[in-house]
Amino acid sequence: MRNRLSLLILFCSFLSLGQASFGQGATGTLELTARIAPTGARPEPVRQFTFCILTKSYADILKEAAEQFPLAEREEFISNLKISPELKAWMKQHSIIDLTAPDVDKLITPDDVMNIPEFFAGYERSNSGGVTNGLPMPKYKESDAEANPTKYFKLRQDYMSATKKFVESHPSTISGMETELGAVNPKYKWDKALQEHNQKVAQLAPDLAQTKYLAAKGDTDLDGNLVIRGLPPGNYWVSSLGLDAASGDRRLIWDVSVAVHSGAPTQLILSNINGQNFNSTHP
Numbered sequence: 001m002r003n004r005l006s007l008l009i010l011f012c013s014f015l016s017l018g019q020a021s022f023g024q025g026a027t028g029t030l031e032l033t034a035r036i037a038p039t040g041a042r043p044e045p046v047r048q049f050t051f052c053i054l055t056k057s058y059a060d061i062l063k064e065a066a067e068q069f070p071l072a073e074r075e076e077f078i079s080n081l082k083i084s085p086e087l088k089a090w091m092k093q094h095s096i097i098d099l100t101a102p103d104v105d106k107l108i109t110p111d112d113v114m115n116i117p118e119f120f121a122g123y124e125r126s127n128s129g130g131v132t133n134g135l136p137m138p139k140y141k142e143s144d145a146e147a148n149p150t151k152y153f154k155l156r157q158d159y160m161s162a163t164k165k166f167v168e169s170h171p172s173t174i175s176g177m178e179t180e181l182g183a184v185n186p187k188y189k190w191d192k193a194l195q196e197h198n199q200k201v202a203q204l205a206p207d208l209a210q211t212k213y214l215a216a217k218g219d220t221d222l223d224g225n226l227v228i229r230g231l232p233p234g235n236y237w238v239s240s241l242g243l244d245a246a247s248g249d250r251r252l253i254w255d256v257s258v259a260v261h262s263g264a265p266t267q268l269i270l271s272n273i274n275g276q277n278f279n280s281t282h283p
Contacts, residue, residue, distance in 0.1 A: 001267050011109070013189070024161065026233070026262035026263070027229070027230045027231055027232055027233070027262060028232070028233050028260040028262050028263070028265070028266060029227065029228065029229045029230075029231070029260075029265040029266065030053065030227070030228040030231055030236075030238075030258065030260055030265065030266050030268065031225070031226075031227050031265045031266065031267045031268070032051065032220075032225070032226050032227075032228075032238060032267070032268040032269070032270060033045075033223075033224055033225050033226075033267075033268075033269050033270065034046035034049065034051070034220055034224045034226070034245065034254075034270040034271075035224055035269070035270070035271050036245060036246070036247035036248075036250050036252055036271070036272060037247070037250070037272050038247050038248025038249055038250050038270070039248065039249050041248055043174065043271065043272075044224075044247045044248075045220070045222065045223050045224025046156040046220055046224045046245045046247075047185070047220060047221070047222050047223075047224060047227075048219050048220060048221070048222070048268070049192060049219065049220050049224075049240070049241060049245050050217060050218070050219050050237075050240075050243075051211060051217065051218065051219075051220070051226060051238055051239065051254070051270075052210065052214055052216075052239050052240075052241055053214070053215045053216040053217065053228055053236050053237075053238060053239075054213045054214060054215065054236060054239050055208055055213045055214075055215055055234075055235075055236060055237075056209075056235045056237065057237045057239075057255055057257065058205070058209060058220065058237060058239040058241060058242065058255040059255055061205050061208055061213060062201060062205045062242075063208045063267050064151070064205075064207050064208060065201045066197070066201045067202040068204060069197060069200045069201060069204065071193065071194065071197040072193065074082065074092075074095070074097065074216045075092050077097075077186075077190060078091050078092055078097075078186070079192070081186050081189075083118060083184055083186075084117045084118060086114050086115055086116040086117065086120070087117070087118050090112060090116055090119075094107050097186060097190050098184050098185065098187040098188055099111045099178060099181040099184065099185040099186075099187070100178050100179060100181055100182055100187070101178070101187075102178075104178040104181075105174055105175050105176060105178045106175075106179055108174050108177070108178075110164070110167040110168045110171060110174070113167050113174060113177075114160070114163070114164050118181065118184045118277065119177070119181075121180075122177045122178075122180035122181045123167070123173070123174065123177050123180075125177075125180040126173075126176055126177040126179070126180045127177075132170075132173055134166065134170075135163075135166060135173075136159060136162035136163050136166055137159075138155070138156070138159045139155045139158070139159065140152050140155035140156045140159065148238075169196065202242065202264040205242065206241045206242065209241055211237065212239075215231060215232075216228045216230075216231060222225075227265075231260045232260075233260055233261050233262045234260060235258070235259050235260075236255045236257070236258055236259075236260055237255055237256065237257050237258070238254060238255075238258055238268060238270065239254060239255045239256075240253045240254045240255075244278035249270070250272065250277075250280060251278035252272065252275035252277065252278060253275060253276050253278050254270050254274065254275050254276070255276070256268065256270060257273045
């Protein structure tokens with residue numbers, strides 16, 4: 001009797017261990033369906049399109065890739081420009097990169113015109129040629145700077161004082177001078193740096209996603225369905241890695257979170273509702 005009881009206890013112990021081992025090794029299945037609805041039309045399957053199952057959102061992976069190829073901060077970018085220190089300080093103060101943008105002239109004061117060399121030169125060009133009545137005209141010559149420096153500096157100071165009074169009494173003459181700042185406008189250089197940064201991140205992120213965070217991947221069938229088996233239970237993101245699927249006038253990308261459980265399959269529908277407009281993410 002005692003031996004039978006011992007055998008029964010041993011058998012139950014093995015059974016419990018087997019059930020525990022089965023529970024620890026259980027995996028889940030993800031069944032996804034992808035559809036896109038063009039404007040005014042019925043949803044269509046996203047056929048033969050590759051989706052990646054990631055352990056981290058693709059949005060966060062993009063941020064991680066961006067950290068590996070950092071873009072200079074605006075203030076650092078401005079500090080490295082070949083412009084006057086006065087203009088650098090003004091751009092930092094106003095958080096301005098595009099000097100020719102509309103309404104930039106509304107931020108420029110008479111003191112700015114007089115104290116920032118690039119603004120003064122732009123103001124002169126904007127109001128020269130007889131377009132502004134009463135504008136003081138310089139009476140000094142650059143050749144006198146060495147030949148007769150006393151006369152040169154006296155006439156130049158008179159001109160600067162007269163111009164200062166004129167700008168202060170005619171602030172409307174500042175309007176439109178931003179169109180004369182193209183030669184010193186750093187926007188093109190900034191846009192180029194931003195474009196190169198975005199291109200590099202777009203190249204790095206898919207590789208980073210697939211080498212570091214990929215749990216599984218697969219292609220949809222002709223009905224837009226994809227089944228991924230053998231996933232450990234947990235949280236995942238279904239991502240198109242920034243690539244778009246198109247139908248009619250709609251181009252969508254996906255980066256959708258999903259919780260996978262063991263046992264019954266987890267179902268996920270990818271559609272216009274949880275997709276992002278490709279054009280809004282790629283200006």
